[in-house]
Amino acid sequence: MVAESLNKDTEHLWELLREVPDPEIPAINLVELGVVRDIEKVGDLVKVTVTPTYTGCPAKQFFNSLILEKLKENGFDKVEIITKLSPAWNTDWLSDETKQKLMDEGISPPTMDDKVVTCPHCKSTNTKEVSRFGSTPCQALYSCKDCQEPFNYFKCHV
Numbered sequence: 001m002v003a004e005s006l007n008k009d010t011e012h013l014w015e016l017l018r019e020v021p022d023p024e025i026p027a028i029n030l031v032e033l034g035v036v037r038d039i040e041k042v043g044d045l046v047k048v049t050v051t052p053t054y055t056g057c058p059a060k061q062f063f064n065s066l067i068l069e070k071l072k073e074n075g076f077d078k079v080e081i082i083t084k085l086s087p088a089w090n091t092d093w094l095s096d097e098t099k100q101k102l103m104d105e106g107i108s109p110p111t112m113d114d115k116v117v118t119c120p121h122c123k124s125t126n127t128k129e130v131s132r133f134g135s136t137p138c139q140a141l142y143s144c145k146d147c148q149e150p151f152n153y154f155k156c157h158v
């Protein structure tokens with residue numbers, strides 16, 4: 001669920017930002033990730049409201065530069081990025097479709113309390129954490145006790 005503006009002017013901008021993949025999980029884009037909260041156009045100034053997935057996320061700076069770059073490439077030179085930390089990013093902002101995309105990538109989608117982690121391979125919740133830091137700082141390495149497969153879990157907290 002994205003708080004998408006109904007303004008026709010910004011529809012094209014939403015489309016552009018849908019083309020920006022998450023630097024850590026290229027299968028999903030910044031809009032699907034819920035990082036891009038709002039886009040507003042005031043004259044020729046584009047205001048993008050961004051909520052990072054979590055405040056300690058090292059990808060945070062990348063999000064902003066990726067957004068700026070994408071808009072610049074398409075002729076939008078005046079861009080203001082507004083970082084909004086409240087309400088905090090939460091897993092409800094991921095649609096079921098996005099969660100399924102993560103599963104297809106072998107990544108378990110985040111749950112708010114990090115307690116029940118579902119294996120993306122066999123859907124078992126009988127899983128255990130192997131390492132707090134997986135292939136990227138935002139992911140933890142887990143293994144499934146049922147199918148024995150290792151997988152990444154998309155963390156909500158560091």
Ligand SMILES: [Zn+2]
Pocket residue numbers: 119120121122123124144145146147148149
């Ligand atoms: Zn499994």
